[in-house]
Amino acid sequence: xKIKIIVTLKSGVLDPQGKAIQQTLNGMGFLDVxxxxxxxxxxxxxNETDEVKAKNKVDEMCKKLLANLVIEDYKIL
Amino acid sequence: xKIKIIVTLKSGVLDPQGKAIQQTLNGMGFLDVxxxxxxxxxxxxxNETDEVKAKNKVDEMCKKLLANLVIEDYKIL
Numbered sequence: 001x002k003i004k005i006i007v008t009l010k011s012g013v014l015d016p017q018g019k020a021i022q023q024t025l026n027g028m029g030f031l032d033v034x035x036x037x038x039x040x041x042x043x044x045x046x047n048e049t050d051e052v053k054a055k056n057k058v059d060e061m062c063k064k065l066l067a068n069l070v071i072e073d074y075k076i077l
Numbered sequence: 078x079k080i081k082i083i084v085t086l087k088s089g090v091l092d093p094q095g096k097a098i099q100q101t102l103n104g105m106g107f108l109d110v111x112x113x114x115x116x117x118x119x120x121x122x123x124n125e126t127d128e129v130k131a132k133n134k135v136d137e138m139c140k141k142l143l144a145n146l147v148i149e150d151y152k153i154l
Binding site: 006007008018021024025028030032033034035036037038039040041042043044045046047048054057060061064065066 | 083084085095098101102105107109110111112113114115116117118119120121122123124125131134137138141142143
């Protein structure tokens with residue numbers, strides 16, 4: 001089965017890349033854009049067929065590799 | 078309001094970064110992981126309060142800047 005994950009910077013953490021995108025969008029005429037935050041997205045395809053077990057495994061992967069919990073949050077969709 | 082976007086590589090497009098993550102996860106003992114695809118995630122905060130109008134604007138932003146439609150797909154959540 002396929003599990004989707006979103007990893008985002010915690011709200012206090014500076015996001016210069018998001019800021020650059022926001023400024024570019026403003027410069028292109030999208031003046032309503034107030035803030036942009038960029039994050040990462042992962043699609044994990046696993047052989048595990050039990051959804052609960054698969055999500056538990058993915059939670060472990062997030063903690064050990066995919067997210068840096070000091071500055072990032074993750075959400076398993 | 079806040080609009081969320083996910084940008085992913087189209088299915089035929091090679092994803093070496095995802096492949097590297099998959100191999101690392103396998104090496105860490107997550108042997109069930111068959112495939113990993115990495116994408117980008119954006120949180121766009123806009124002053125527009127009408128949801129339909131905001132999503133239309135964001136759709137335009139995706140086409141013009143956030144996604145490369147030759148190799149990427151996007152989804153507005």
